[in-house]
Amino acid sequence: MKQLRTILWAGFCLLLVQPSGLAQMLINGAGATFPYPLYSKWFDEYARIDPSVRFNYQSIGSGGGQQQILAQTVDFGASDGPMSDENLAKAPSKLLHIPTVAGAVVVTYNLPEAPSLKLDGPTIAGIFQGKITTWSDPRIASLNPGAKLPNSDLVVVHRSDGSGTGYIFTDYLSNVSKDWEKHVGRNTSVRWPTGLGAKGNEGVAGQIKQLPGTIGYVELAYAHQNKLPSAEIKNASGAFIVPSVESVTEALTTAKIPDDFRFSVVNPPGAKAYPIAGATWLLVYQQQQDAIKGKKLVEFLQWALTKGEAMAASLDYAPLPSDLQTKVLERIKTIKD
Amino acid sequence: MNAVTEPLRPATASPVAAGAVADRLFKGVTLLMALSVFVLIVLIGYELAHQSTLALRKFGWHFLTSSDWDPVSEQFGALPFIFGTLVSSGIALCIAVPLSIATAVFLTEIAPYWLRQILTIFIELLAAVPSVILGLWGVFVMVPWLREHLFPWLRGTLGFLPLFTGPIYGVSMLAGGIIIAIMVLPIITSVSREILRSVPNLQREAAYALGATKWEVTRIAVLSYAKRGLFGAIILGLGRALGETMAVTMVIGNRPQIVASLFAPGYTLASVIANEFTEATSDVYLNSLFEIGLVLLGVTVLVNALAQLLLKAFAGLSNQTQR
Numbered sequence: 124m125k126q127l128r129t130i131l132w133a134g135f136c137l138l139l140v141q142p143s144g145l146a147q148m149l150i151n152g153a154g155a156t157f158p159y160p161l162y163s164k165w166f167d168e169y170a171r172i173d174p175s176v177r178f179n180y181q182s183i184g185s186g187g188g189q190q191q192i193l194a195q196t197v198d199f200g201a202s203d204g205p206m207s208d209e210n211l212a213k214a215p216s217k218l219l220h221i222p223t224v225a226g227a228v229v230v231t232y233n234l235p236e237a238p239s240l241k242l243d244g245p246t247i248a249g250i251f252q253g254k255i256t257t258w259s260d261p262r263i264a265s266l267n268p269g270a271k272l273p274n275s276d277l278v279v280v281h282r283s284d285g286s287g288t289g290y291i292f293t294d295y296l297s298n299v300s301k302d303w304e305k306h307v308g309r310n311t312s313v314r315w316p317t318g319l320g321a322k323g324n325e326g327v328a329g330q331i332k333q334l335p336g337t338i339g340y341v342e343l344a345y346a347h348q349n350k351l352p353s354a355e356i357k358n359a360s361g362a363f364i365v366p367s368v369e370s371v372t373e374a375l376t377t378a379k380i381p382d383d384f385r386f387s388v389v390n391p392p393g394a395k396a397y398p399i400a401g402a403t404w405l406l407v408y409q410q411q412q413d414a415i416k417g418k419k420l421v422e423f424l425q426w427a428l429t430k431g432e433a434m435a436a437s438l439d440y441a442p443l444p445s446d447l448q449t450k451v452l453e454r455i456k457t458i459k460d
Numbered sequence: 461m462n463a464v465t466e467p468l469r470p471a472t473a474s475p476v477a478a479g480a481v482a483d484r485l486f487k488g489v490t491l492l493m494a495l496s497v498f499v500l501i502v503l504i505g506y507e508l509a510h511q512s513t514l515a516l517r518k519f520g521w522h523f524l525t526s527s528d529w530d531p532v533s534e535q536f537g538a539l540p541f542i543f544g545t546l547v548s549s550g551i552a553l554c555i556a557v558p559l560s561i562a563t564a565v566f567l568t569e570i571a572p573y574w575l576r577q578i579l580t581i582f583i584e585l586l587a588a589v590p591s592v593i594l595g596l597w598g599v600f601v602m603v604p605w606l607r608e609h610l611f612p613w614l615r616g617t618l619g620f621l622p623l624f625t626g627p628i629y630g631v632s633m634l635a636g637g638i639i640i641a642i643m644v645l646p647i648i649t650s651v652s653r654e655i656l657r658s659v660p661n662l663q664r665e666a667a668y669a670l671g672a673t674k675w676e677v678t679r680i681a682v683l684s685y686a687k688r689g690l691f692g693a694i695i696l697g698l699g700r701a702l703g704e705t706m707a708v709t710m711v712i713g714n715r716p717q718i719v720a721s722l723f724a725p726g727y728t729l730a731s732v733i734a735n736e737f738t739e740a741t742s743d744v745y746l747n748s749l750f751e752i753g754l755v756l757l758g759v760t761v762l763v764n765a766l767a768q769l770l771l772k773a774f775a776g777l778s779n780q781t782q783r
Contacts, residue, residue: 184738186746210741278629283714283731285531285739308532311739319631319725320714322735326599333604334629 147174150420153181154188154201157287157342158224158403161440162201165431169423176419185287185311192218192406198416200406203287204311205385217409219458220384221424221451224432224440225375225402227366228291229346229353232338233331234258238270243357244299244390244398250338251279251296252303253317258336266357273336280330280339283320285312291401292340295389299398340399343367344439358398359390370397371441380447384454400441410459417460424455505757512751514744523751529716531736536748538755540716544633544726545759548708549701551637551722556645557694563645564652569678580653587646595710598639603630603711606638611723626721629713633726636712640704644697651696655689656682688771695767702760705730729756 152162159182166178183191185202192200193213205220230242246262249255255262258272282289290311297304307313321330324345331337332349343366346353355363364370377393380386390398405424411417428451432442443451509516515523519536526537563583567576607630618624659682667681683690705728713725714735729752740746 186737186739186741189741207741276627278627283709284735310532311741312531312736312745314528314530314532315715318715319629320727320735321631322709322714326710329599330631334607 147177148416148419149177149179150199150416150423151179151181151197152188152199152201152405153183153191153197154406155185155203155287155403156182157203157226158201158440160344161224161435161438164434164438165427168431168434169426172426173419173422176423178423184285185290186285188406192408195408195412198413198420201403202406203401203403204290205387205404206406214408219407219409219454221405221407221428221455222384222386222402222443222447223405223427224435224442225371225388225400226291226440227343227368227371227397228288228295228340228399228401229343229366230338230340230356230399231328231331231346231351231353233335233351235273235335236271237352238267238272239352240270240354241266241357241363242354244295247356248296248300248303250277251281251316251318252300252307253279275336278334278337279315279318280321280327280334280337281315281318282324282327282340283322285310286324287311287401287403288324288340288342289313291389292399294387294401295399298387298390342439343371347439356398358394358396359392360394360396362394364395364397366397366399368436368439368441370395371400372444373397374400375402375441375447376444380450384451402443407458409457414460417458421455421458421460424458425452428452428455505754508750508754508757512747512754515747515751518744519748519751523748524755527716527718529732531740531742531745534742534744536744536751538729538752540718541727541729541732541752542755542759543718544636544712544716544728545702545730545756547633548636548640548712548726548728549698551634552640552644552701553694553698555638555641556648556697559641560645560648560693560697561652561690563649564656565678565683567649567653568656569674569682583646583649586642587650591643591704591706594639594642595707598635598707598711602639603635606630606632606635615723622720623722626719626723628723629725631711631713631725632723633712634722636708636726636728637722639707639711640701643704643707644701647700648693648697651693652686652690655686655693658689659685688775691767691771691774695764698763698767699760702763703730703756705734709734729753729759 159180162180166180170177180201185204188200188202189206189210191197193210195215206218211218230247232240240263242263243266246255246266249262256277257274258277259274264272290309293307293309293313296307297309307316319330321327324341327339327341328345328349328351331339331351341351343353345351353366355365358364373393374388374391374396377396378386378388378391384404386402388400388402407420407424411420428443428448432448435442515536519526523536523538524542525539526535527539528535528537529540530536567579571579607628611628611630611632611634614624615628663681663685664677667677672680708728709731712728712731714727714731715725716727716732717724733749733752737749740749
């Protein structure tokens with residue numbers, strides 16, 4: 124009996140020290156919630172192409188993503204807004220911003236008969252600052268001569284939680300309205316002058332669907348899925364653009380992209396560009412700590428910026444324009460392991 | 461091998477000493493468990509204070525009196541959140557306490573035996589509903605109903621009070637209070653039921669013997685005997701109400717403001733942490749959110765301390781009237 128026990132214990136110990144050569148490599152990332160559906164699809168597809176590596180992504184928010192990559196607890200971070208200079212200075216070594224895809228923020232509303240509205244920057248700023256309080260206000264009516272606008276109160280709905288969507292929207296408003304820039308500013312979370320706060324894109328969409336007379340901002344995908352109307356926004360060239368994947372890629376084509384890829388593409392000059400758009404970034408250290416992990420990460424990034432981009436449009440994300448893609452691929456080549 | 465055996469000696473000196481050791485061990489282990497709760501709370505408080513030093517240093521007491529919550533210019537003030545937490549919890553208690561105590565009285569004094577078990581099960585089921593699910597129900601079912609039926613009715617009948625004026629959105633301080641009431645109802649009911657059940661039957665029999673009616677028995681013999689226990693149950697419910705997060709943030713409107721109207725949106729301490737913590741990128745912002753957590757802990761401790769003081773005053777008064 125005692126011999127049997129010894130044999131069982133020995134076998135158990137052998138199991139524990141089994142060499143893990145067949146084990147999968149795990150690469151951890153954390154951050155933005157906006158690209159999460161697309162990244163999930165990418166990781167899923169990539170696991171089929173390279174089964175030796177598995178990605179684990181936690182969508183804890185851009186703030187969390189930036190904190191974790193600075194603390195080096197994850198292998199890559201993800202953020203909907205570029206890192207501030209203050210935060211970037213805290214990085215122990217050079218941190219690269221790799222833009223992956225872009226998205227549109229649409230202005231959506233709940234009006235009887237859901238007319239198609241045209242709005243411009245200063246009007247939107249006025250609405251969200253609480254200066255325009257009824258739908259029949261001349262500033263809205265002048266942009267929409269044919270539409271039947273009720274005389275009811277305008278109720279603003281904004282995000283109560285901090286978000287990349289909020290960052291893009293406030294970035295746009297700061298760009299088109301000096302008053303907004305001075306009194307409110309741009310950030311993932313701001314002090315909204317008026318309106319109700321709802322949690323998440325789904326919260327805002329839900330609130331707008333339920334309460335007539337509301338206006339708010341959501342991501343393109345949410346407006347499509349909830350069958351909410353999207354306003355046509357006047358861009359810098361004067362044309363009213365319908366938000367779509369194509370008009371967002373247009374925006375990226377015509378915007379000025381700085382060398383470190385920490386760009387803002389709101390209100391770009393292009394004729395067909397949608398003005399309220401923004402990209403999302405992966406944050407990766409140029410000098411990778413772990414040689415094998417670094418190599419696998421670089422391979423994934425190269426796949427994502429080539430094959431992965433093709434999957435973006437089906438999920439309502441805008442792929443990067445081809446010349447920007449080339450530049451980003453060049454930057455990825457500089458990652459050393 | 462020589463099988464020389466020696467008479468076996470017992471391992472311990474005597475059975476009495478072994479019992480004493482076990483007793484001391486038992487006492488020590490239970491003391492450790494009890495202290496661990498205290499230590500946990502102190503550690504939480506310390507950690508919150510430690511993580512909010514930047515904000516504490518920058519704002520000082522001004523944090524508690526300022527209404528400015530501006531992440532862009534990094535000016536933070538907790539007053540609207542403190543107001544929101546206290547008001548929504550207050551509304552919740554106003555709604556839940558009469559309902560809970562009445563339910564508890566019904567369950568212990570009046571209900572037939574077969575009904576008691578069924579009702580108890582349902583009340584405990586309500587306690588088991590997760591906060592988020594209740595929040596979803598609140599957003600999709602309760603808020604539209606409030607907006608279309610209850611709030612206009614309140615405005616029509618009680619509109620002369622500043623509490624029921626202003627535009628009606630549905631999401632509001634009152635909606636937040638109602639949903640917290642639904643969440644604390646089961647707790648207060650369960651604890652009150654236990655308290656009322658523990659009232660000795662002798663008290664009831666004595667009252668009946670003096671010729672009291674059923675209501676008088678309940679009032680004189682049961683409720684006044686159980687006063688302190690019921691108060692404790694209410695404080696337990698209040699503790700949950702102060703910290704309730706997800707359900708509240710879905711229906712309260714999330715607007716940091718201090719207004720008289722209950723139809724206006726509000727914001728609570730727990731909601732702002734839940735909403736803004738993940739995306740807070742700058743150090744002062746994060747520290748301010750930790751400080752909100754510290755303020756919430758402080759408010760909870762303060763309210764509990766006030767309640768204990770009130771209880772003591774209560775006991776003092778009742779002792780005096782008895783003499």
